[in-house]
Amino acid sequence: MAARVLYLCKLCYFPNQCFMPNDYRPDWDIYTCHIEDNPAIIGLDLDLRRFAPLNNKPFAVHISVYLNDPRPDGFPKGTEFEILGEIEDHLVQQLELTLHAHFAGRTISAGVRDFYFYTADPLLHDKFITDAMTRFPGYKYDYGVKEDKNWELYFDFLFPDIQEFQRIQNRKVLRTLKQHGDIPEKERHIDHWIFFSTEADREQYWKTIRSQRFTVEGWPLEKDSELPFGLQISRNDKTDEDSIDITVMYLWELAREMNARYDGWETVIVAQ
Template sequence: MGLFDKLLGKTNKKQSGMIPATKKEHEEEWDFYFSNVNDNLGSLFVDLGVREVAPIKDKPNIVWVSIRMNNPREDGLSSQEESGILADIEDALVARIISEHNAVYVGRLTSAGDRDLYFYFGDTILYDKTISEVMVAYPKYEFDYGSKEDKEWDDYFDFLYPTPQQFQSIQNRHVIEQLEKNGDSLNKAREVDHWIYFQTETDRETFLQKISNDGFSIVDKDYDKELDETPFKLHIKRIDYVDQNSVDVYVIYLWKLANELNADYDGWETSIEKD
């Protein structure tokens, strides 16, 4: 199997731990994921890139705008027929608020029939006037808004930003999307490889004992002296399906086991299989 026949969802271990250079402006990195929000299904669309510069000291206030959807789906998310107008409202609010208040738009939540937009401001003088003036153009939509002090950007980090497990699921989706872009229908089971890095050889053996009845085979066990914190490498594989639900089940399982042992689950790789 050639190099270009494979797709990876793993990082370069030898580059991990590098500290990015200080940036005056962050590079936007928008992504989405699903979560349970107050016992309702929620879809979150978040600028992950803000993490590199947050909290921004001169923007200590969070402002939210809540738009009540007129035709939500039964699960409370936005319907296809309403998605266009909701996007127009969002674009109009974001453009006006950023322009007039030098705010940072960090994300949105769609859940329980509402679409909530979140911004970080310096001062909040007349923010309500700006929102109301935008919404005049959309008289069929009810809306609400509010603000509070959030110097440490806790609402961004603790609510909008994905948990480590959710972030792993996002990474899984990225690899699956690349498979589909390359013509993979995801219908075929195939070998899926995984890499885990451990602090000690004992931890690696404990991990192998825990998965001994799960059908994984060992491809390689190695020691990499260049990796000071986790030099004990483990490469395993198993025949599996690669749709989102299947991948999340076995990858999150391995990821959790690795975390229990203070190890680093470094991702998965598989081949492109076309019908």
Template sequence: MFTGTVIQKLCLLLLAGILLVRANAQEHKGNWDAYVVHIDHKPVSVVVDLDFGTSPEAKEKRNVIIVRLNINDVQTDGMPVRSEIRTLDSIENGLANHLKTVLNAVYTGRYTQNGKRDFYFYSNDTSHYKQHIKTVLQNFSSYTWTVSASRDAELGNYLNVLYPTQKEMEHMQNRRVVDDLRQRGDALTAPRKVEHYVFFKTESGRKKFARVVQDSGFVVENAGKEMGVKDRPYSLHISRTDKVDYNSIDKVSIYLWETAMRYFGKYDGWETFVVK
């Protein structure tokens, strides 16, 4: 069985071309993922280290360095053309490695929109940061760029620009579970029983939710009161037969997530079995 709550805790690097800073066993390694949102009908691509905000280093490195790179060749939606991606990856890796070496900076993510790509680093030391950026980017003279450094003790850039919303996080977690099923040999074509778990603040909220989703074909497997769960002690275990390709299960999951919020509940993921 594979649960959303278990899979989403795994530290996976899901994007090829992202180079994590090489560190010793005591240093923050990162939990990288990516997502896409749309602003003014155009895509925004975000790659982020989901664990940085809760890491010990986040408490120490309170200056943000933002490098903005103007992408040379973009599609009509503002995203880089495929032929430019390898060069952009080289720039990204070069910045991450060099700033780690000279400023002990942690690379926390990137933000791509409208032909621009912003790289975010956090560090205690910002001395000569412009020269350090120039050292890397002088090898890529066809690109124009700007850089800024400022105090960010509250991690505002990381939390408000890079870090996903709860809904975006749900999309990402669904993709992780589906990818894991695929890697284990599941063709993702056969419908099968999928079980879901939701927790509520009140028993009445749980009952109202259960009545609503039963109209959509969900079956209540179990309802109980979880010991040790303070804010949402009323649990609900439901199931339905569904497809588990990403588009199908993502619609189901988001429906349950949004419906649970209406009744002060928290959707806690789904599980199923591999069908080969």
């Protein structure tokens, strides 16, 4: 069985010029990192990047909930993780209803779960947070609010760097493949696209990667683009996360060094 899956990831991942709030669709994902030298997991709504900052929600509200029994690495154990999920649900429901707040992201690190919201007016935020947390008397918590017109908390703290953003996009496609029964251990044809500002750069890129078993499939041209000269290459590869990340990040990093744009990959589902 084979079905075609297309993945195109544009590197301009803060496209404020594409302000289309009617098209907003929550797009939550997570990634691992470090916060002040402690391992951390950050979850955020990636689709907010398309139209943030929201001028009518310039205040950032944060709530810190302290774990009662964290693991040595600072992350919650299974049972407490479930309770934190309930706390999150109540905070989101309460602040969306009372402050018309938008839930932007969450972090977990060093035994603390932090939740981040944006709102137009933080008046009485302390009361509303307390009302939500009364359901969980066994948990200590703090909260605060600050003006953040440019949504720096979202873009500079919660949002992943450009490399991690690329890996997140890879994982999204791999999840789709898995949902359709893909067998990641089986190699199959995978196409990649890269675009360049000059034909000379494109030729140099190809000379650099040709020894890595890639094959040229085409030379697409986008006449009205700043990077009009395309290169479509292919190679047989597996679709497990490590294999995809190694290949895609190699091509992506090389493109970045040459001021080119890695523009995505396409493959087929191999389910038997």
